[in-house]
Amino acid sequence: MFLLNARITAMREVARGMAVISIAAPEIAAIVRAGQFVNLGWAGVFLRRPFSVYRADGERIEVVLKAVGRGTSQLLAMGPGDVISCLGPLGHGFDLEAGSRTAVLISGGLGVAPMPLAAKEASALGMRVTWVHGARSIDELCSESAGDEVIWATDDGSRGIAGTAISAAPDGDVVLACGPNRMLAAVADRWPEALVAVETYMGCGTGVCLGCAVPLTRGGYDRACKEGPVYRAADIDWAALPSHLSYAVTV
Amino acid sequence: MFLLNARITAMREVARGMAVISIAAPEIAAIVRAGQFVNLGWAGVFLRRPFSVYRADGERIEVVLKAVGRGTSQLLAMGPGDVISCLGPLGHGFDLEAGSRTAVLISGGLGVAPMPLAAKEASALGMRVTWVHGARSIDELCSESAGDEVIWATDDGSRGIAGTAISAAPDGDVVLACGPNRMLAAVADRWPEALVAVETYMGCGTGVCLGCAVPLTRGGYDRACKEGPVYRAADIDWAALPSHLSYAVTV
Amino acid sequence: MTVDMSVAVAGMKLRSPVLAASGAFGYGTEVPLLDRRALGGMVSKGIFLRPRTGSPPPRIVETPSGMLNAIGLQGPGVDALIRDYAPQWASWDFPVLVNINGESVSEYGDLVGRLDGVPGVAGFEINISCPNVEQGGLYFGNDPRAAAAVTEAVRRRTTLPVWVKLTPMVTDIGVIARAVEGAGADALCAVNTFVGMSIDLNAYKPRLSFRTGGLSGPAIRPLAIHLAHQAARAVRIPVIGIGGVTNAEDALEFLVAGCSAVQVGTATFINPRAIAEIHDGISAHLELRHLNSLAELPRYLPRD
């Protein structure tokens, strides 16, 4: 885990109001795994804000976001040259094991966030990667993708299949999903073994505050920032997991 | 009184660490009088910060400052194009009456702040203006001046007379002074009729909170933001006025 | 559609649930840039029977998301208030309540007796919660018997609305709230400032000359919402929420938590247009939710 004062190096729009920010954080870029996140801090917010790592190369990591509140608005108002505090990599990402032949990645809205790294890791393990991208409409669909096959699904049919990403998704040896907690609950119904990345409120991001409680089907709570944010879908007590978080509701 | 979202248009250094900021605030520039102040607010501070108006032309006002704390440091880190909230003009400035022949302006350190406007108003009333500039050393002496005669005084003798601005100052029909409260107390000893601009903590700047209490020789308190910040020197109970404020201690 | 923003607080009809808090508007005579249409009412700066000089400076310290003040209830006394301010209030189109202070139970009663019937005085906010005076103030606010005694003394002297302003510095605000309700208060105002201290690391002593001050501003908002909510759950009379309201969302939190109205103090120092913006923001929220009036706003006030 590293704590860096990291410079924003670039910013690009990938959907209406959705942007990718590049951050110079070589130490983190070198070791981050798909599904892990960074906890970003800057003067305008009190608590840090967690963001999945979207891409990583030798020097930089990327995060993708939309303005859903005060913090994300402030972050989007920054630009190349601005410095933010970057803590990471954090959490337990997608555990992909060699041996599977096909991987299906399902993302709703901002749930694209961990997918480029996941596609890369799955490909490296020899899997054929199908990424199903869902959003409300074509404007809100992230324009970037990865993998061997890409399927689009929009609620209003403005691009790809009309319907949800779940209904549009084929089966696969491994299914990975990220998006609104409500969508993940539906993933859990169809693919109990799917690996899903959940959202919770976070205090510390490092496992010490117990703020990020994820209710488990076996009872009790896990820490999204430590045991998670990636879980086996069937392990989560979806009814007890708040589904109103912003990241979560922004399909 | 106006409340404006005002753009910073320029910034220049006038002594070591001392800068003048120009702000586009035409409504205020049009009516501000010498000794009045503006109360500036921006995202990084909770309360607004009061600053004397240094100069004013048709469109812009200027303030001069040094970094003495969090707020002033933030302000100095801003630049042209940044927008700040500007409330003013506030307070009761120097009441200059026609009929006096000579005006002596005495400033210590940042106490230069109200003087350019004061020099202009005194000149307009036909007075001969002598401005005595004091500071610890030549580096801290504001490089700008106004008036018919300028006298420099530094504690270490690195420019002008070695000694305080007070010891260097001639007598005049009217004496105006601004600087550390301790210096103003000395002014009051020599020229009880001098008009002096004092510093206090301020809550509102508009006369409603009673936070800016100035202890009076006749007992009780005035509001620096309303009856002041300019007072007849003999009217202030100097022993009861805090002399540790930052503006005040930065000679 | 225009939303009906009016609210009746114990019989006093207010055109807006947004009021000016005591100490943040002086006597209302020099409030800059105030958009009066938005103002439901004003509570004047705290007054004693006799003039008071207040505390020596420094009286103010900034703190994270808040400020400490120790003004010490500087004021001209009741005679000057009746002479200089009440006549102006009489011509205004919103009610002005006078914030009442005393060093003894009888002083509170006498002060209200003097002001009852004076044109311009629409009601009283009884301050039993000022942390910044040596005598009176907080002492009456943190003992249910003393709080009730003050309320009764005042109640006997007037038929105008009597609001009692509670201190947060108590173990159980519900106990004080019920005591004051039982003694005849028409409404409760929750809360006054919290006692705080800040240390000057050059002088190694408190920054404020009074040593301590009252904390106000957004820093205290979550605490104030909780206390106003607890007070509202404890009594049947209306509760007016106070503490750290800076925008419409903040005000709505108090209203949803069971308050009939809110008062705004410190926020107006920073944004002299705060009252109008809060008023308009509440109205916009109601409109967005297709609510025709403030009365239709859902409340969260379990009585268990």
Added chain:
Amino acid sequence: MTVDMSVAVAGMKLRSPVLAASGAFGYGTEVPLLDRRALGGMVSKGIFLRPRTGSPPPRIVETPSGMLNAIGLQGPGVDALIRDYAPQWASWDFPVLVNINGESVSEYGDLVGRLDGVPGVAGFEINISCPNVEQGGLYFGNDPRAAAAVTEAVRRRTTLPVWVKLTPMVTDIGVIARAVEGAGADALCAVNTFVGMSIDLNAYKPRLSFRTGGLSGPAIRPLAIHLAHQAARAVRIPVIGIGGVTNAEDALEFLVAGCSAVQVGTATFINPRAIAEIHDGISAHLELRHLNSLAELPRYLPRD
């Protein structure tokens, strides 16, 4: 010159006055980037006799300069603590105190009885001030008799240091402080979080599932300094200041106000290096003032 930063708190020698607060470091086993040399000691996350699941999410809300938490004292219970954590603590070069919780006076005593003598357990911080549990916690903290009873029950079971952590939610913290001192506490920790509430304007109900939470962070600092100062004035035993310490200046304010040491909680969530920076900043301050040791720092503690 190196400054002597050590301090003895009721006989327990600490190498630094900067401690890790309960709930902000878990059991100390996964504290990221911690510079241990700066740490005077650690208080573990609050523990009950039996395992506890804690509160449902959401458990956290950000507020102006602070946060509300309602964790609900999730924890593995004393057996797991003795098995999994105490052995690790035994090898560390700073003392670990266990934050003790109970639903009854006897439970507090029993828990300390179980932990007394366990290698790695250097002392106890008795939590009579947690706002986030239905039973116990705050109930014991706001009644001087109950507070004394818990302290006595614990005192009888151990000769290790017993620190008692006070709640700010009381009318007079001095009364509780004296009661606890009389019952045998070695030191006081002031303060725990303040109860607060935040309302979700979409759902029109509290944001936290537990309805209320404890406010921590810089927002409460001026209040915490005042309360720690009041406690220090009321008793002869050491007081450890807690609440909103984020940097060396904040810590120094508590120390000047009469505290022997400070604990740091929330700030470490934002800056995992906070403890070391605070330690080094205090040392630099002392050096700048030509003070050779922390003991020479001037204090402001009038006993009137």
